[in-house]
Amino acid sequence: MANRQRIITDNKTLQSQYDSLASGDIIMGGVRLKPFEEHILLDLVERGVRMIPSAQAQLASRSKVFQTRLFVSWMIPHTRVVYDLHDIVDAISVYARAGVSQVVSKHDHRNAGRGVHLWASIEDIYTQASFGVMPFPFVVQPFVPNCLDIRVVILDDYLEAYKRENPYNFRKNLHSGGKSSACELAPEQKDLCRQVMERGRFPYAHIDILVTGAGTSYLGEINLRGGIRGAGIKGPEYREKIAAIHEKYLKSISE
Numbered sequence: 496m497a498n499r500q501r502i503i504t505d506n507k508t509l510q511s512q513y514d515s516l517a518s519g520d521i522i523m524g525g526v527r528l529k530p531f532e533e534h535i536l537l538d539l540v541e542r543g544v545r546m547i548p549s550a551q552a553q554l555a556s557r558s559k560v561f562q563t564r565l566f567v568s569w570m571i572p573h574t575r576v577v578y579d580l581h582d583i584v585d586a587i588s589v590y591a592r593a594g595v596s597q598v599v600s601k602h603d604h605r606n607a608g609r610g611v612h613l614w615a616s617i618e619d620i621y622t623q624a625s626f627g628v629m630p631f632p633f634v635v636q637p638f639v640p641n642c643l644d645i646r647v648v649i650l651d652d653y654l655e656a657y658k659r660e661n662p663y664n665f666r667k668n669l670h671s672g673g674k675s676s677a678c679e680l681a682p683e684q685k686d687l688c689r690q691v692m693e694r695g696r697f698p699y700a701h702i703d704i705l706v707t708g709a710g711t712s713y714l715g716e717i718n719l720r721g722g723i724r725g726a727g728i729k730g731p732e733y734r735e736k737i738a739a740i741h742e743k744y745l746k747s748i749s750e
Contacts, residue, residue, distance in 0.1 A: 502745070518543025521748065523741050525553055525719065530604060533557065547744045548719055549696040556719045559610075560603045560632045565695055569687060569714040571705065574636035583621045586635060590617050597638035602630070606718075611666055613638060638665075643706040644715070645678060647688055648726050650699045650736040651743070654688075656680045657725050675725030684712050691717055698740050 501520045503509045506527040509516075513535075516522075522544060528535060536550040546553065555562050563576050573593055575586055577600075590598065598617050602610030614620055623629045644659045657675045680688075688702050691714055701721030705713045723733055 500749075516542060516544050519545075521545045521547065521745065523547045523745055526550075528557070545748055547741050547748075548698050552695050552697045552719055555695050555697075555717065558603055559601045559634050559716065562695075562717060563634050566691055566714050566717070569691055571636050571639060571713045574634065576632055577620075577624075577635055578632045580621070580624060583617065583624055583635075587617050587621065590637070593637075595637040597640075598635055599638045600629070601634040601636075603632055603634070613665060639705065639707055640665075641708050645680070645684070645704040645706065646675075646721075646725065647680065647684075647700075647702040647704060648721075648723065648728065649688060649692065649702065650728075650733070651740050653728070653736055654680075654685070655727055656684075657727075659725060677727065681712075687712055687714065698744055699737065 499517075499519065501512065501516070503512065503516075503520065503522045504524055509522060509526065516539065520543075522539070525548065526536065526539075526546065533554055536546075536554055539546065540550050551565075555565055560576050563570065563574060567574055573589060573595060575582070575589075577583055577586065590596075596616055598614050598620065600612045600614065600620055604610075617635065620629060620635060624631070645656055646659055647654065647656045656678050658678045660674050660676070684704055684706075687704065688700070691697075691702065692700050695717065697717065697719065699719065701718045703715030703717070705715045707713070723730070726733075728736075
């Protein structure tokens with residue numbers, strides 16, 4: 496390692512040395528950011544500071560809008576980012592031609608199902624947005640009923656998957672009352688996970704897969720971290736695996 500290289504492992508040190516960080520320095524672990532501070536990641540990348548996990552993965556974990564821009568090819572067809580009223584007007588025409596009625600919207604920076612809403616039609620979203628009720632930007636996609644929801648936890652060579660089911664709420668996550676049970680992934684579902692992780696430069700991930708009644712799998716969401724209440728892996732082992740991955744990546748970029 497070069498003499499001047501610094502390895503930052505905590506947010507307090509990052510804040511105190513932020514202005515002096517330069518090419519060759521490494522930040523290991525997620526950068527703690529307040530809402531709308533994401534520009535800090537761009538500044539660090541432009542200065543040549545390396546991050547573990549990558550800045551792209553960290554930003555995608557924070558923003559459903561950015562996730563959609565990165566991974567739309569793996570998502571439910573006609574999933575779209577809405578930045579303004581013009582985008583909703585465009586979506587109205589697209590959804591009408593595709594025969595889409597019910598739609599789901601996702602707020603950009605909310606997790607655990609708190610920012611997910613079901614609408615009778617895209618016209619309802621347009622009405623709410625026109626009156627300033629819907630904060631831009633957000634994600635909208637067709638509602639697919641009776642989907643199977645699978646949470647996948649991938650930590651390097653460790654992989655486990657479990658179904659999340661809730662007959663009383665279309666939000667399947669466990670925070671909304673869902674129940675979990677272990678399941679096996681099909682080869683194409685494993686491929687989907689790996690492709691998405693590679694595209695987003697995720698060293699590890701929590702991935703939600705939606706499986707339609709016809710058996711087609713789509714990406715729901717991806718995050719660096721997530722709840723493990725329904726998983727077989729427990730907290731201490733989980734944290735050990737995350738730390739080992741960080742060390743592995745640190746070694747690979749420091750040699």
